[in-house]
Amino acid sequence: MSELTVEMHPISGVYLGTCAANIKKNGQPDLVIIELAQGSLTEATFTQNAFCAAPVTVAKQALAEANPRALVINSGNANAGTGKQGMIDAEQTCTWVAAELGCNPNEVLPFSTGVIGENLPMDKLQSGIPEALANLSIMGWPQACEGIMTTDLVPKAVSREVMVEGHSVMISGISKGSGMIHPNMATMLGFVATDAKITQSCLQQCLSDAVNVSFNRITVDGDTSTNDACTLTATQQADMPVIDSQDSKAYQDFSKAISEVMTELAQMIIRDGEGATKFVTVLVEGGEDSEECLKVAHAVALSPLVKTALFASDPNWGRILAAVGRAGVSNLDIDAIKLFLGDVCIVENGGRADSYTEEAGQAVMDQTDITITIQLNRGKVTEVVWTTDFSYDYVKINAEYRS
Amino acid sequence: MSELTVEMHPISGVYLGTCAANIKKNGQPDLVIIELAQGSLTEATFTQNAFCAAPVTVAKQALAEANPRALVINSGNANAGTGKQGMIDAEQTCTWVAAELGCNPNEVLPFSTGVIGENLPMDKLQSGIPEALANLSIMGWPQACEGIMTTDLVPKAVSREVMVEGHSVMISGISKGSGMIHPNMATMLGFVATDAKITQSCLQQCLSDAVNVSFNRITVDGDTSTNDACTLTATQQADMPVIDSQDSKAYQDFSKAISEVMTELAQMIIRDGEGATKFVTVLVEGGEDSEECLKVAHAVALSPLVKTALFASDPNWGRILAAVGRAGVSNLDIDAIKLFLGDVCIVENGGRADSYTEEAGQAVMDQTDITITIQLNRGKVTEVVWTTDFSYDYVKINAEYRS
Numbered sequence: 112m113s114e115l116t117v118e119m120h121p122i123s124g125v126y127l128g129t130c131a132a133n134i135k136k137n138g139q140p141d142l143v144i145i146e147l148a149q150g151s152l153t154e155a156t157f158t159q160n161a162f163c164a165a166p167v168t169v170a171k172q173a174l175a176e177a178n179p180r181a182l183v184i185n186s187g188n189a190n191a192g193t194g195k196q197g198m199i200d201a202e203q204t205c206t207w208v209a210a211e212l213g214c215n216p217n218e219v220l221p222f223s224t225g226v227i228g229e230n231l232p233m234d235k236l237q238s239g240i241p242e243a244l245a246n247l248s249i250m251g252w253p254q255a256c257e258g259i260m261t262t263d264l265v266p267k268a269v270s271r272e273v274m275v276e277g278h279s280v281m282i283s284g285i286s287k288g289s290g291m292i293h294p295n296m297a298t299m300l301g302f303v304a305t306d307a308k309i310t311q312s313c314l315q316q317c318l319s320d321a322v323n324v325s326f327n328r329i330t331v332d333g334d335t336s337t338n339d340a341c342t343l344t345a346t347q348q349a350d351m352p353v354i355d356s357q358d359s360k361a362y363q364d365f366s367k368a369i370s371e372v373m374t375e376l377a378q379m380i381i382r383d384g385e386g387a388t389k390f391v392t393v394l395v396e397g398g399e400d401s402e403e404c405l406k407v408a409h410a411v412a413l414s415p416l417v418k419t420a421l422f423a424s425d426p427n428w429g430r431i432l433a434a435v436g437r438a439g440v441s442n443l444d445i446d447a448i449k450l451f452l453g454d455v456c457i458v459e460n461g462g463r464a465d466s467y468t469e470e471a472g473q474a475v476m477d478q479t480d481i482t483i484t485i486q487l488n489r490g491k492v493t494e495v496v497w498t499t500d501f502s503y504d505y506v507k508i509n510a511e512y513r514s
Numbered sequence: 515m516s517e518l519t520v521e522m523h524p525i526s527g528v529y530l531g532t533c534a535a536n537i538k539k540n541g542q543p544d545l546v547i548i549e550l551a552q553g554s555l556t557e558a559t560f561t562q563n564a565f566c567a568a569p570v571t572v573a574k575q576a577l578a579e580a581n582p583r584a585l586v587i588n589s590g591n592a593n594a595g596t597g598k599q600g601m602i603d604a605e606q607t608c609t610w611v612a613a614e615l616g617c618n619p620n621e622v623l624p625f626s627t628g629v630i631g632e633n634l635p636m637d638k639l640q641s642g643i644p645e646a647l648a649n650l651s652i653m654g655w656p657q658a659c660e661g662i663m664t665t666d667l668v669p670k671a672v673s674r675e676v677m678v679e680g681h682s683v684m685i686s687g688i689s690k691g692s693g694m695i696h697p698n699m700a701t702m703l704g705f706v707a708t709d710a711k712i713t714q715s716c717l718q719q720c721l722s723d724a725v726n727v728s729f730n731r732i733t734v735d736g737d738t739s740t741n742d743a744c745t746l747t748a749t750q751q752a753d754m755p756v757i758d759s760q761d762s763k764a765y766q767d768f769s770k771a772i773s774e775v776m777t778e779l780a781q782m783i784i785r786d787g788e789g790a791t792k793f794v795t796v797l798v799e800g801g802e803d804s805e806e807c808l809k810v811a812h813a814v815a816l817s818p819l820v821k822t823a824l825f826a827s828d829p830n831w832g833r834i835l836a837a838v839g840r841a842g843v844s845n846l847d848i849d850a851i852k853l854f855l856g857d858v859c860i861v862e863n864g865g866r867a868d869s870y871t872e873e874a875g876q877a878v879m880d881q882t883d884i885t886i887t888i889q890l891n892r893g894k895v896t897e898v899v900w901t902t903d904f905s906y907d908y909v910k911i912n913a914e915y916r917s
Contacts, residue, residue: 161846162839162864192835194865227832228866337836415818419909429630432595433740436565443564461565462597463631503909506822 115266119252120281122304124148124346127251129258132239134225134232135187140258142239144208145182145302146247151346152311153179154318155220158339165190165197166221167338169205173217180218182302182342183208185225185236186261186287189298191337192228200231207240224287224298224338225261256285259300263289267379273368276361278351280307282368286376289383299326301341301376307365308347309354316357317366318343325373329381329497343369381497386504389421392482392497399490403440407485408496410438418501421481426472428457435485444489451484452476518669522655523684525707527551527749530654532661535642537628537635538590543661545642547611548585548705549650554749555714556582557721558623561742568593568600569624570741572608576620583621585705585745586611586643589664589690592701593626593634594740603634610643627690627701627741628664659688662703666692670782676771679764681754683710685771689779692786702729704744704779710768711750712757719760720769721746728776732784732900746772784900789907792824795885795900802893806843810888811899813841821904824884829875831860838888847892854887855879 125147132142147153155174157167173179183204190197205219212219223231246254256266270283284303309317322341347353354361382390393412398404411417414434420427431450436443450458453475457467475481528550535545550556558577560570576582586607593600608622615622626634649657659669673686687706712720725744750756757764785793796815801807814820817837823830834853839846853861856878860870878884 160836160839161841161843162835162848189832192832192861192865194863197865227830227836337832337839422909427630429592429595429740432565433563433630436563436740438564440564445565458595460597462595462600501909503906506825506904506906506909 115253115256115268117268117270119268119270119283120272121249122281122283122346123306123348124151125304125344126247126249127255128243128245128247129251129254130239130242130246132185132235132242134185134235139260140254141186142236142243143184143255143258144240144243144247145184145255146212147180147182147344148346148348149180151178151344152309152314153342153344154311154315155340155342156318156322158336160337162192162337164223164337165193165201166223167340168198169201170220170222170340173205173220177215177217179220180214181208181212182220182222184222184259184300185231186259187225188223188229188231189225189227189338190223190231193230196230200233203233204231204236207237211240211244220342222300222338222340224259224300227337252283252285259285259287261287261298262385263287263383265379265383267376267383269372269375271368271372273364275307275351275354275364278349280305280349280351280365280368282372284372284376286380288380289385298336298338299380300339301326301373303342303369303372304344304346305369306347306349307345307354308349308351309345309365313354313357313362314343314345317362317369320366321370321373324370325377328495329377341373378497381499384499386502386507387499388479388502389500390480390497391421391499392480392495394482394484394493394495395487396484396493397487397490398492398494401492401494404487404492404494405496406440407435407438407487408494410434411483411485412496412498415501418499421476421500422502424473424476426452426457426469426476428452428463428472431483432458447488449486449488451486453478453482518656518659518671520671520673522671522673522686523675524652525684525686525749526709526751527554528707528747529650529652530658531646531648531650532654532657533642533645533649535588535638535645537588537638542663543657544589545639545646546587546658546661547643547646547650548587548658549615550583550585550747551749551751552583554581554747555712555717556745556747557714557718558743558745559721559725561739563740565595565740567626567740568596568604569626570743571601572604573623573625573743576608576623580618580620582623583617584611584615585623585625587625587662587703588634588639589662590628591626591632591634592628592630592741595631596633599633603636606636607634607639610640614643614647623745625703625741625743627662627703630740655686655688662688662690664690664701665788666690666786668782668786670779670786672775672778674771674775676767678710678754678757678767681752683708683752683754683768683771685775687775687779689783691783692788701739701741702783703742704729704776706745706772706775707747707749708772709750709752710748710757711752711754712748712768716757716760716765717746717748720765720772723769724773724776727773728780731898732780744776781900784902787902789905789910790902791882791905792903793883793900794824794902795898797885797887797896797898798890799887799896800890800893801895801897804895804897807890807895807897808899809843810838810841810890811897813837814886814888815899815901818904821902824879824903825905827876827879829855829860829872829879831855831866831875834886835861850891852889852891854889856881856885
């Protein structure tokens with residue numbers, strides 16, 4: 112496992128405590144508590160999966176009732192598919208944390224990630240909570256980043272100081288997730304905090320916009336795992352005027368920075384894709400609307416035949432073409448479409464481009480970062496999706512995960 | 515490669531000739547011509563892929579104009595993504611066959627399967643055609659079966675003598691295809707012939723019904739590869755009254771037999787799935803309509819996480835549950851759903867069944883043929899889909915296919 116090499120800016124009002132509560136079998140850190148100072152505002156987005164995990168249900172409910180004072184995250188066990196007992200366990204976890212912090216249970220949001228269908232080991236959680244709280248520190252980002260990992264090979268963190276209308280604002284965030292071959296089934300968690308002063312409605316819009324261009328671009332059509340969640344907390348402690356209008360320059364600056372941080376966190380998940388050897392950008396240009404661009408992008412990005420060709424560094428553009436053709440876009444004019452591997456045009460006029468050579472295609476495929484561009488030439492909309500190749504190791508990791 | 519062990523009934527009026535025209539690099543048979551006696555009726559279904567291959571376009575057009583007298587099939591090259599040259603080559607192939615047989619070019623239907631995006635080697639086809647025709651024989655089914663194979667490990671053929679209202683009818687069919695992990699991108703070809711006397715409209719309905727419960731049940735939502743095709747020919751040479759009404763007992767008998775033959779041919783493709791070690795039946799019961807049952811079935815059948823768990827013989831039912839949850843069925847009542855591995859209930863009331871034991875789940879997973887049953891308990895519709903597990907060998911076969 113790699114160590115975190117990014118330097119994390121502390122965020123005033125955010126304290127992180129991590130410990131190894133033996134929920135994971137390997138003795139690695141697996142329990143994280145993030146305490147948020149009074150006055151912090153938090154927004155969150157959650158999985159659309161009908162079988163959402165107990166902590167998701169509990170967190171949604173709590174968020175509707177109160178302003179969060181703490182987040183409690185365990186790895187190693189997803190508390191999903193655990194029925195009524197799962198709900199009781201998630202609520203109990205919040206109650207314990209709230210008792211220690213002196214707040215209400217509904218001011219604590221629970222998050223879990225790991226194996227589905229096993230009950231939380233409550234005795235381990237109970238003894239871990241005081242230990243994690245004892246470690247609370249404004250400098251605790253790197254430990255927290257490790258504590259939320261499951262099959263991740265590298266910790267994922269991004270930190271930025273940005274200028275918002277001349278005022279310094281700090282943003283730090285961590286994410287986890289690596290089961291990326293069919294990303295809608297892997298749990299992705301993201302926790303981002305900033306010291307910015309911003310209203311609840313602006314914060315909500317900012318999170319929604321940022322997730323849409325980041326985590327949702329490594330996900331299929333709103334499909335998600337049982338546990339996916341992303342939070343954005345603003346502690347309001349920066350020395351600046353409140354961002355209170357989406358039309359303001361300050362909002363634009365801030366929103367752009369949050370989107371960039373979340374995009375980096377999302378791309379790190381792709382780069383750590385299970386068994387991934389390639390980072391693949393699928394760019395669809397010239398669509399009539401966003402929906403058809405994403406249909407094409409996902410058909411290509413999720414095609415096992417395209418993914419295995421990428422693993423083999425094989426410029427088998429016929430597989431890309433076949434994926435575009437089956438994406439379900441109506442009245443697709445095949446002859447108008449152009450496909451590119453990197454800068455190399457591979458398909459035009461319904462067939463292989465006259466200028467294409469196997470050597471040129473091979474040179475692109477031999478790289479680690481590959482962009483596949485599909486020009487539909489029927490409109491003005493562009494969309495992008497990030498994915499990985501499909502390797503022996505993907506099968507190995509997922510065939511052996513529970514053993 | 516296995517040898518065909520099924521005994522094939524000859525079909526009066528159907529002659530098959532096969533040769534090795536060196537289109538495949540390995541010297542195996544790769545060119546098949548099937549001559550159909552005057553008076554034969556033929557129906558066909560083709561891929562929905564927007565990038566359909568040149569032979570598909572040519573065959574559809576020919577079928578609209580004339581009654582086929584011959585089918586010409588090459589393996590090793592799909593003649594897909596080949597633009598205008600592909601159309602010229604497919605038409606030229608038909609012209610050559612027609613000249614030899616003394617019929618019109620539009621009485622010959624072309625089919626191709628193999629690598630996408632390379633032009634047909636026309637010199638090899640031209641010299642192969644007389645050789646294949648020289649081998650024409652009513653006994654030529656086994657050779658034809660081999661001649662249409664690409665990455666298939668086993669030849670796929672089914673033959674039956676059935677009684678239709680007291681009259682003996684022969685049915686023989688062959689199929690190819692093995693890229694089954696995401697079946698909509700693998701080329702499946704099926705050629706079925708019978709000596710039955712039947713009207714064109716009854717034959718058309720019969721093919722449509724049979725494909726819907728067979729080849730389309732190993733395919734996603736009408737998505738198909740560039741070259742998929744299935745034909746049904748009735749030579750009208752059996753000693754029987756004409757089947758001319760879909761309400762007749764004779765039609766019911768005949769239609770049932772055709773559906774059974776095509777289901778067997780389709781299941782053989784799954785059993786020969788690339789790198790497959792399991793044959794998996796996904797059964798969805800109690801749905802409100804066919805669409806939602808198929809959504810759930812496909813979400814489970816195509817989940818790489820479910821497939822890798824199946825490869826590992828790991829009763830990781832949490833992954834099945836997560837796939838059901840993300841299938842996109844609206845207002846799904848999680849607590850009403852039951853999941854079974856074989857006869858073992860694994861999920862009820864939103865979590866692991868009280869009666870479930872890991873040992874019982876393991877015993878089912880250790881088998882080669884596994885049925886996953888999902889009871890939605892909200893309606894009366896049942897649907898079934900067949901699929902395979904996802905192994906190291908799948909990656910190996912598809913990463914190395916062109917080399």
